[in-house]
Amino acid sequence: xxxxxxxxxxxxxxxxxxxxxxxxxxxxxxxxxxxxxxxxxxxxxxxxxxxxxxxxxxxxxxxxxxxxxxxxxxxxxxxxxxxxxxxxxxxxxxxxxxxxxxxxxxxxxxxxxxxxxxxxxxxxxxxxxxxxxxxxxxxxxxxxxxxxxxxxxxxxxxxxxxxxxxxxxxxxxxxxxxxxxxxxxxxxxxxxxxxxxxxxxxxxxxxxxxxxxxxxxxxxxxxxxxxxxxxxxxxxxxxxxxxxxxxxxxxxxxxxxxxxxxxxxxxxxxxxxxxxxxxxxxxxxxxxxxxxxx
Numbered sequence: 001x002x003x004x005x006x007x008x009x010x011x012x013x014x015x016x017x018x019x020x021x022x023x024x025x026x027x028x029x030x031x032x033x034x035x036x037x038x039x040x041x042x043x044x045x046x047x048x049x050x051x052x053x054x055x056x057x058x059x060x061x062x063x064x065x066x067x068x069x070x071x072x073x074x075x076x077x078x079x080x081x082x083x084x085x086x087x088x089x090x091x092x093x094x095x096x097x098x099x100x101x102x103x104x105x106x107x108x109x110x111x112x113x114x115x116x117x118x119x120x121x122x123x124x125x126x127x128x129x130x131x132x133x134x135x136x137x138x139x140x141x142x143x144x145x146x147x148x149x150x151x152x153x154x155x156x157x158x159x160x161x162x163x164x165x166x167x168x169x170x171x172x173x174x175x176x177x178x179x180x181x182x183x184x185x186x187x188x189x190x191x192x193x194x195x196x197x198x199x200x201x202x203x204x205x206x207x208x209x210x211x212x213x214x215x216x217x218x219x220x221x222x223x224x225x226x227x228x229x230x231x232x233x234x235x236x237x238x239x240x241x242x243x244x245x246x247x248x249x250x251x252x253x254x255x256x257x258x259x260x261x262x263x264x265x266x267x268x269x270x271x272x273x274x275x276x277x278x279x280x281x282x283x284x285x286x287x288x289x290x291x292x293x294x
Contacts, residue, residue, distance in 0.1 A: 002176035004031040008104035010038045010095050010129075013076055020110030020140040021077065023288060026147040027106070027138075030181070036083040038098055039073045040091040041066065061088055092128040100134050107137045111282075130264065130282075136173060136292045143286040145258070153177070158186040158257035160248045160281075163220060166263030166294035173292055174261040175229040184234045186255045187225070188248060189217040191241040214239045245280035252287065261290045 009024040011017035021037060028035045041061055061069075069086045077084055087094045099107055109126055130137050159174035161167040171187065178185035191213055221237045229235060236255075240247050252260050264278045282289055 002105075002173055004028075004033050004105045006102050006104050007033050007035045007106045007108060008038060008095070008099050008102060009035060009108045010040065010091070010125075011073065011076060011110075012039065013072065014110070014112065016110035016112050016140075016142060018076070018110070019142070019144065019146075020108050020138075022147045023138065023140050023144075024108040025079070025082075027108070027153060030153040033105070034083060036085060036098070036102060036104070037073060037077050038085045038087070038095065039069060040094045041069055041086065041088040042091060043089055091125045092132065095125070095129050096132045096134070104135050107133050107135055108140065109137060110140050111142065130291055133293070136290055138288055138290045139282060140288045141285055144288050153181045153183075154259040155181070155183050156186070156255055156257045157183050157259045157261060158188060158248075158252050158255055159261040160188045160190070160244070160263075160277075161221065161224075162189065162244075162263070164263055164265065164294070166265055166292060168224070168263070169294060170261045170263040170290070170292040171224055173290065175226060175233075177259070177261070177290075178233045178235075179229050182232050184236070184255075185229065186236045186238055186251070186257065187221050188238045188240070188251050189221065190244040190247045191217070191239065192244055193241070210241060244277040245284075248277070248281050249284055252285070258287050259290060260285055260287060261292065264291045264293050 004027065007024050007028055009017075009021050011021055021035075024035050024037075027033065066086050066088065070084060073084045073086060074080075074082075085098065087098070095107070098104070107129065109129065111126060126139065130139075154177060157174050157178045159167075159171050161171050174185060174187075177183070191210065217239045218237050221239075225235055238251055240251065248260065248262070260281065262278055262281055278291065282291070
């Protein structure tokens with residue numbers, strides 16, 4: 001089973017980060033983990049003087065100022081035993097630095113809806129953290145239900161696999177999460193349409209080819225599911241044809257999934273380098289999404 005001993009949750013005092021912190025605390029209670037809540041105070045640089053001579057130095061907060069931020073963070077967290085940290089600098093750099101330093105097994109972040117993450121502006125903190133994080137990242141959208149771990153942390157886990165290294169890591173983690181809570185696990189593989197430049201087969205040949213691909217996908221999924229998972233978890237495999245992100249969101253809705261686990265293909269060009277599938281799922285999901293990099 002995957003061990004989660006330290007969870008890092010960045011907060012900006014918004015209702016979105018409050019929602020994420022509730023999830024982080026709920027997961028920590030289930031796994032017996034420690035939660036670190038981090039607030040990053042951005043460095044502020046004044047504009048260049050009108051004369052163009054020299055630069056004003058960056059605004060550096062005093063220790064007294066940072067102590068006030070720590071007090072606000074402790075009040076926001078609401079739990080005296082919670083580990084709280086305040087640092088000053090670039091938000092992404094500080095989050096990634098602390099995730100490595102702790103080290104964190106899981107990073108939990110809230111998303112800000114249409115004005116922020118849902119529009120997925122390149123350069124956003126969440127986008128950069130997803131790309132650079134040394135550990136899996138759980139993003140909690142505004143539409144995600146309240147964290148109520150009653151008979152298990154998550155009761156319906158859906159993992160999308162395309163058999164890439166990232167998705168295989170995601171499946172390993174999904175099996176662990178589902179097995180730990182005796183949750184239902186749905187493993188989804190989407191057969192995407194072939195290129196428009198490929199020759200179009202006859203209807204019968206196309207149906208036969210699709211059926212064969214479905215059989216192969218189900219066989220590969222069956223080989224990947226461990227005996228331990230099957231012993232404690234109701235496992236279903238779903239293979240469908242269509243646009244990957246649309247099918248992931250549709251099946252997650254049909255399965256009433258309370259967690260989507262997905263692999264991401266990181267790269268220097270940002271979240272877009274993960275591919276449009278992960279991009280769209282993160283933007284449109286109504287439940288938390290656990291993103292795992294290769």
